[in-house]
Amino acid sequence: MSRYRNLVVSSVLAVASLTAYAQTKVPTTGVLVVVPAYGEVKHVNDQVRITFNIEEQDKDKAAAASRVNLKMKQGTDILKRQDPQAILQTRGYYTYPVYPEETQPRANPNKPRLPTGWRVGQYLDATTTNLTNLPKTVASVQSVLALNGINFSLSDATSKKLDDLRIAATYRNLAERIGSIARAMGRNEGDAVLDTIDFEGSGNYAPEGAMPKTMMMRSAASDSAQVEEPSFEPGETTLSMRVVGKVRFK
Known part of the structure; x- marks a missing residue:
């Protein structure tokens, strides 16, 4: 019975803490928020x-x-x-x-x-x-x-086709993050106005991205005899993009 009472007390305290936190609002009018975002698309290697x-x-x-x-x-x-x-x-x-090969020092090293x-x-x-x-x-x-x-890698034609999808995925992630930040600040998403969008992801606040992954294989020399067909798996490449948005709240 005492364990049940402790759970009830803990729940009441948690609700009280959340209520107190919600009532304590920090002014956010005019604040400028820097929001980094990230997007990626994957495609099977075709080259x-x-x-x-x-x-x-x-x-x-x-x-x-x-x-x-x-x-x-x-x-x-x-x-x-x-x-x-x-x-x-x-x-x-x-x-x-x-x-x-020389197993012993030469008699005349200058020769x-x-x-x-x-x-x-x-x-x-x-x-x-x-x-x-x-x-x-x-x-x-x-x-x-x-x-x-x-x-293995992506051909130029495929990379160009994926560029639109990569930009869309990156912008979608930025919008989702702005919405999350607005809700955490107790503001409506409509109060957030994009001030700047940097699709290069430059600046010290942007995380370093990884280069596209490729598969590399090494093989020893062959002779002139007929060779059985090898097996290859092209894998896939991930194209990523960073974006940094500056959001100002009304």
């Missing part, structure tokens, strides 16, 4: 950037370079056949000397070291929205080149 590479090693620098050039051409031709719409870019051609071979390599990037054919394309190219990396 991928694939990176292939080839590296050869030989005592003869010209022989190593010749094999790299040949395999890069073969891999490029395969990519063009498998995905004619892909945008291709070769880059990062390198040639490095290979020196013998120049002579290379025993050469490492030659090159990279090939392919950007495409043809994700349906991606496993077959990659497996075909892997018979000649190595898969070095793959990065």
